[in-house]
Amino acid sequence: MAREKRPANGGNVTADDVAAAAGVSRWTVGRAFRKDASISSKARQKVMMAAESLGYVPDLRAASLASDRSNLVALLIDDFANPHKLVMMERLTRILRRTGWDILLVNTLDKDDAGHAFLNANQRRVDAVILIGIQFDDDVVDAALHARRFHKLIIFARDSKNPNTISIAVDDIHAMKEIANYVHERGYRKPMFLAGPRTHSAHLLRKETFVDYWQQHFGAEPETEAVVAYDPALAAEIVTKALVGRPRDQMPDIIVCENDALAMGAIDVIRHKLGLRIPDDIAVTGFDDVPGAASPNYRLTTYRQPLTAMAEYLVEVLESDEDNNLDRKFLGTLIPRESA
Amino acid sequence: MAREKRPANGGNVTADDVAAAAGVSRWTVGRAFRKDASISSKARQKVMMAAESLGYVPDLRAASLASDRSNLVALLIDDFANPHKLVMMERLTRILRRTGWDILLVNTLDKDDAGHAFLNANQRRVDAVILIGIQFDDDVVDAALHARRFHKLIIFARDSKNPNTISIAVDDIHAMKEIANYVHERGYRKPMFLAGPRTHSAHLLRKETFVDYWQQHFGAEPETEAVVAYDPALAAEIVTKALVGRPRDQMPDIIVCENDALAMGAIDVIRHKLGLRIPDDIAVTGFDDVPGAASPNYRLTTYRQPLTAMAEYLVEVLESDEDNNLDRKFLGTLIPRESA
DNA sequence: CACAATCTTGCACGCGCGTGCAAGAGTAAA
DNA sequence: TTTACTCTTGCACGCGCGTGCAAGATTGTG
Numbered sequence: 001m002a003r004e005k006r007p008a009n010g011g012n013v014t015a016d017d018v019a020a021a022a023g024v025s026r027w028t029v030g031r032a033f034r035k036d037a038s039i040s041s042k043a044r045q046k047v048m049m050a051a052e053s054l055g056y057v058p059d060l061r062a063a064s065l066a067s068d069r070s071n072l073v074a075l076l077i078d079d080f081a082n083p084h085k086l087v088m089m090e091r092l093t094r095i096l097r098r099t100g101w102d103i104l105l106v107n108t109l110d111k112d113d114a115g116h117a118f119l120n121a122n123q124r125r126v127d128a129v130i131l132i133g134i135q136f137d138d139d140v141v142d143a144a145l146h147a148r149r150f151h152k153l154i155i156f157a158r159d160s161k162n163p164n165t166i167s168i169a170v171d172d173i174h175a176m177k178e179i180a181n182y183v184h185e186r187g188y189r190k191p192m193f194l195a196g197p198r199t200h201s202a203h204l205l206r207k208e209t210f211v212d213y214w215q216q217h218f219g220a221e222p223e224t225e226a227v228v229a230y231d232p233a234l235a236a237e238i239v240t241k242a243l244v245g246r247p248r249d250q251m252p253d254i255i256v257c258e259n260d261a262l263a264m265g266a267i268d269v270i271r272h273k274l275g276l277r278i279p280d281d282i283a284v285t286g287f288d289d290v291p292g293a294a295s296p297n298y299r300l301t302t303y304r305q306p307l308t309a310m311a312e313y314l315v316e317v318l319e320s321d322e323d324n325n326l327d328r329k330f331l332g333t334l335i336p337r338e339s340a
Numbered sequence: 341m342a343r344e345k346r347p348a349n350g351g352n353v354t355a356d357d358v359a360a361a362a363g364v365s366r367w368t369v370g371r372a373f374r375k376d377a378s379i380s381s382k383a384r385q386k387v388m389m390a391a392e393s394l395g396y397v398p399d400l401r402a403a404s405l406a407s408d409r410s411n412l413v414a415l416l417i418d419d420f421a422n423p424h425k426l427v428m429m430e431r432l433t434r435i436l437r438r439t440g441w442d443i444l445l446v447n448t449l450d451k452d453d454a455g456h457a458f459l460n461a462n463q464r465r466v467d468a469v470i471l472i473g474i475q476f477d478d479d480v481v482d483a484a485l486h487a488r489r490f491h492k493l494i495i496f497a498r499d500s501k502n503p504n505t506i507s508i509a510v511d512d513i514h515a516m517k518e519i520a521n522y523v524h525e526r527g528y529r530k531p532m533f534l535a536g537p538r539t540h541s542a543h544l545l546r547k548e549t550f551v552d553y554w555q556q557h558f559g560a561e562p563e564t565e566a567v568v569a570y571d572p573a574l575a576a577e578i579v580t581k582a583l584v585g586r587p588r589d590q591m592p593d594i595i596v597c598e599n600d601a602l603a604m605g606a607i608d609v610i611r612h613k614l615g616l617r618i619p620d621d622i623a624v625t626g627f628d629d630v631p632g633a634a635s636p637n638y639r640l641t642t643y644r645q646p647l648t649a650m651a652e653y654l655v656e657v658l659e660s661d662e663d664n665n666l667d668r669k670f671l672g673t674l675i676p677r678e679s680a
Numbered sequence: 681c682a683c684a685a686t687c688t689t690g691c692a693c694g695c696g697c698g699t700g701c702a703a704g705a706g707t708a709a710a
Numbered sequence: 711t712t713t714a715c716t717c718t719t720g721c722a723c724g725c726g727c728g729t730g731c732a733a734g735a736t737t738g739t740g
Contacts, residue, residue: 031718058696062698104445
C-alpha cells in the first residue's frame with residue numbers, strides 16, 4: 001500500500017503515468033477503461049493494477065472534449081413544492097448513474113431565467129436536457145431548441161406536442177378514464193376537477209380527458225377549478241374559496257385532483273376548514289402516489305406512474321441514434337385507498 | 341437575424357470563429373467572457389456582438405481542462421424521503437447557480453455504492469463535494485478524503501467532527517435548548533424524544549442536547565425512541581410500537597422530534613391510530629419547517645434553519661482559499677404553531 | 681514633444697484523452 | 711513452413727480554451 005506515489009507533474013495522475021507504470025502506451029490505458037475496446041486481457045489487467053496503485057481516474061472533461069460526448073444530461077426543474085419531484089429525482093439519478101450518465105441539476109424556478117438554464121447546459125455540452133418542471137412554455141422550449149447544442153430535449157412525465165421534443169409520460173387519457181370509471185362505480189355523481197397550471201408545449205391531458213369523458217358517459221359537465229402551481233397550500237386556498245359557505249346540496253361529492261399535491265391540500269381544507277369527513281362528505285382522488293399518500297392521514301386513492309420503467313426507457317432514448325418517434329406512453333396503476 | 345451561419349468546422353462555434361468575425365484574436369474573445377479580464381470596452385463590445393450573432397457559448401469543459409477549475413460541485417444525497425431535502429436543493433441550486441456554480445446531482449442511496457459517487461465526482465473533477473445526506477459514516481468520508489481530487493468536502497446542514505471536513509449547519513445545541521425551554525414553559529412535563537439515525541462523522545446533536553438539558557433543568561430523563569431513517573412512515577411505525585396499548589397515565593404529553601418528517605409521521609399516528617387529539621392529549625414539535633408543516637393538518641411547532649444564509653456562506657466557502665476553520669454554525673428561528 | 685507608466689493585445693504551450701489508421705503480434709489454414 | 715487473416719498495439723493530430731509573458735498601443739507627466 002504505497003501512499004501518495006503521485007508523479008511529479010503537479011499531483012495529477014494521467015493516463016501517461018499509468019502507461020509508464022504498466023509498460024504500455026497511453027492508448028492502451030485508454031482502451032482498458034473503455035468497455036468496447038479491443039484489448040488483450042493481460043494488458044487490461046496490467047493497466048488496471050497500475051491504475052489502482054496510482055489512484056488513476058480518467059478525466060471525463062478531457063474525454064468529453066476529445067470525443068464530443070459528455071455522458072452528461074441536464075435536469076431542469078422548476079417545481080420544488082411537489083414531493084413527487086423528489087421521487088422522480090431519486091429514480092432518475094439512480095438509474096442514470098447505473099448506466100453511466102451524470103446529471104447536472106438546474107433550478108429554473110425563476111422563469112425569466114430559463115434561458116440561463118439552457119445556456120448552462122450548453123456550456124457543459126450536455127448530451128441531452130430533461131425537463132421535469134411544469135412552467136416550460138412554448139417560448140422557452142423554442143428558445144431551447146434554437147440555441148441548443150445538445151442532441152435531445154426530453155420532457156419527462158408530461159405530454160408534449162412539440163415535434164422536436166421527446167415525451168416520456170404516463171398515458172393520461174387511459175389513466176383518467178380509469179379514474180372516472182372508478183369514481184362513477186363508487187357512486188359519486190357530482191365531481192369537481194381540481195387542475196394544475198396550463199402550458200402549451202408540455203401538458204397534462206387529465207382535466208380535458210376527465211371532463212369530456214364524464215360528460216359523454218355520465219351526464220353533466222363537471223365543475224372545475226385550477227391552481228397556478230402544484231402546491232398544496234395554493235390548492236387549499238382555491239378549494240377554500242370555491243367551497244366555503246356553499247350550501248350543502250351544491251357541494252361536490254368528490255374532488256378529482258390532477259395530482260397528489262393538490263389532493264392533499266384539498267383534504268386538509270375539507271377536514272379542517274369545512275369540518276367535513278373524507279370520504280363520507282367529500283371524497284378525493286389524486287395522482288402520482290407520493291410517499292405520504294398512504295399515510296393514515298390521507299389514505300389517498302391515487303394513480304401510480306411506472307417511474308422505473310419510464311426512467312429505463314429514458315436511458316434507451318439517450319443511447320438511441322434515432323431522432324424521431326421516440327415519444328412513449330406508459331400505463332400506470334390505480335391505487336384505491338380510503339379517500340374515495 | 342441570419343440563421344445557422346455556423347462555420348464549416350463541424351457545426352460548433354469556437355472562440356476562433358468569434359475572433360475572426362470580430363477582427364480580434366482568440367484570446368481577446370476569451371477575455372471578453374471573463375469578468376476580471378483587462379480588455380477595452382470597444383473590444384468587448386465587438387466580441388459580444390460577434391458572439392451573439394454566431395451563437396457562441398464558451399465551452400466549460402475546455403475551460404476547466406485548461407484552468408484546472410471546473411466551477412462544478414457534486415451534491416451527494418441519500419435521503420429522498422424527507423421533503424426538506426427538496427427545499428435544500430431548491431435553495432442550493434438557486435444560489436449556487438447565481439454565483440456561477442453548477443451542480444452534479446449524485447444519488448448515494450445505495451450505501452455500498454458511495455465509493456462510486458466519489459469516483460464520479462473525481463472523474464468530472466469537481467471543485468468540491470457537498471453532502472446533504474445522512475448515512476455518510478466515517479468509512480465513507482475517510483474513503484472520500486483519501487481518494488479525492490476535489491478540494492473541499494462540505495457537510496451541509498449537519499454537524500461534523502471530522503477535521504478534514506467543512507460543516508455548515510444550524511446550531512443544534514442552541515436550537516434544542518430553545519425548544520426545551522419552550523416545551524417546559526408551555527407546561528409539558530413528560531417529553532419523549534423521537535430521534536433519527538446516528539452516524540459518527542456527520543451528526544445531529546439534537547437528542548443529546550435535549551435529553552441532557554431537560555434532565556439538568558427540569559428533572560427526569562426523557563424517554564427516547566429512534567428511527568432508522570427520516571421517513572414519516574417509519575416514524576409512524578416506531579411511535580405505534582411505543583405507544584399503542586400504553587396506559588393513559590404513562591403516555592408522554594409531548595413528542596419532541598428531531599425533524600418535521602418524523603413529527604408528521606408521529607402526528608398521523610397519534611391522531612389516526614391512537615385516536616388522540618393534538619396538542620391536547622399529546623403535543624408534537626418538529627425541526628426544519630418544511631412546507632406542509634404549516635398546513636391546517638399539522639400546524640407544527642418547529643424550528644426553521646436559515647437555509648439562504650447557509651447557502652450563501654457555502655458559496656463563500658467555495659470561493660475561499662482558506663483550508664481550515666471554515667466550519668460555521670447558524671442560528672435559526674423557533675416557529676410556534678398549534679401542535680405544541 | 682519626449683519619456684515613463686499603464687492598459688491592452690497576441691501568442692507558444694499545455695490541459696488529458698479519443699479518433700482513425702497503420703504497423704506489429706498472434707493464429708489458423710494450406 | 712508459408713500465406714492469409716484477425717487481434718492487438720502505437721501514434722499523429724486535434725478537441726477548445728487558460729496561463730504567463732512580451733510586444734504593442736495608449737495615456738499621463740514634465
